[in-house]
Amino acid sequence: MPNTLPRRALLSAGLATAAAPLAAPALAEAVPELTWRLASGFPKNLDILFGATESFARIVGEATDGRFKIQPSAVGEIVPAEGLLDAVGSGKVEIGHASASAAVAKDPVFALATATPFGLNARGQSAWWLQGGAAELFAEIFAKHGLTALPGGNTGAQMGGWFRKEIKTTADLQNLKFRVAGLGGQVLAKLGVSPQAIAGPDLYGALESKALDAAEWIGPHDDEKLGLQKVAPIYHFPGFWEGGAAVLFWFNAEKWKALPKTYKAVLQAAAAQVAAEVQAKYDARNPQALRRLVAGGAQLRPFPQDVIEAALKAANDLYGELSAKNADFKRIYDAMKAFRNEEYLWFQVAEYTYDNFMIRARARG
Template structure:
């Protein structure tokens, strides 16, 4: 009887402690209301969904005291002006892809993807343990923002083309919607690169304003309907072995946050990254099957094309290193890290993945 009584009392005490502990995390903390501007439309439930999840979780973890309202691309500012809106204080936080802003400085590309660079796991390792976070934090000081890794697509597809790509010469004169750094590299091979927000790609492709377009992968691409106007679907998207997202926070707004709220933002941004990578990996297989069943011509880029793009990438990067000290500073950390990661990934992960792919091809998986 004494034991039963003790267990009952202890259980009640633990429940009471739990009830008190949750709101106690927010006790004494200020009530804040922020706004978030996203670069993505509401039609993309994974990218835009990451913004919604971020805002919801910040509120939940602060007992509703810290609320952030998300706004989709175009509701406050156009998708490619999110960083500017954060810098000038129009909004406190932005959800975007850093390489949209390479017109300011090509160094922004490291936060999203470098062509023929890191895959998603390797990027996370670089950011969290390989000096990436620190290198980019120093770079962002000049822009009055704090940057956090938030979201990711995994390795992307090579995009949708009206005509078949058989040789490097087929790239000459091609009007191609492609994001970030890849445009400069493809320009070396005669491509006319164009950067167009996600919601505007389909009409441009449909009207023939562009000849080809890339976005993310099967799950999003199916939603955007590209297969209706361009039959050839190429892979891999060598310019984005990963496509990592970034949350930008106005420096003054960040400095004014209590440390507990800063930690909530960091933790939540990491949660969004894991959630988004998982959601894309979950949705892409079925979407790819549906696209192929609808008549899409799924094809790999010819080896000669990939090699030409790889060589052009090295050429462009070397040119930038020679004239951009900020880029070189990050490059000198990032490049040897990539080498080590490729060395390792080809052993365990690469060996395992390659074997499983062969078993799939043999009809055993």
């Protein structure tokens, strides 16, 4: 009995000492209450892409017990799509969610962070960013514009678009008024296409009035909302200019740098979850949307092989021209090309063999 009290005192002291390090991280740095604005590059009717910003805001809010609030807004509500990255870089808004190709006019290097004609597929784009060194390469480029970025989703391979007349040969591309943007438009221009810049909501009217001959958008789930099969029934595939279109969360670099590390970790985790959800939603929803489109009059047609081969040659010519003028483009394009070639070495062995067998098995019933 005489030694009981001292032992209890020592035990209490020991527990207190052991517990102290557990509480230290919460005291290591103050976690401020913040409200940031997030400008989406997409309208609200694109439920997967705009919905990504809503999911991101919800996850961040829940993970921080409401101390870090993010307010999403659709394209045009705060800034237009073409000014979104400038708005983030200047600090007008703290976060953006858009494809990097929105800034191709600023620097063609940005296209490589989204998708390029005959570039990486969705899995390859993700692997290149997360494990292949792309994040580090782009960090240097984005920093010049006051930006830092995290992956924010991928649409997967896109469709080739809606055409009033079927493309049967490269001759059918001559003077074709085609709504197609970015480097894809520059490649097709080499084949005689007249690229047009028209917003999604205006495509139906432009096709109906014959101001456009064709228009590409995204894929079945999003395309269905436009009803284009009623005025341009030929649905060509694939969209070889966007074999795996990545979307990024953009952050003002100075504001990102000033964040507590706890908040940075929360934003990184939220972006990773949303990025996985975006592609999963497209993969899950596109099949049924495609069935409905075909039932509604869409006529599926693959692009002819000679058209795709001609586009590949035109793309390689364009990349040579851009590389000769832009050292950053050459450095990052060469890195992407090397990674792409290694990816397809692997894909052709197991992935393609398995997928090809299962596709043929499905066709046999």
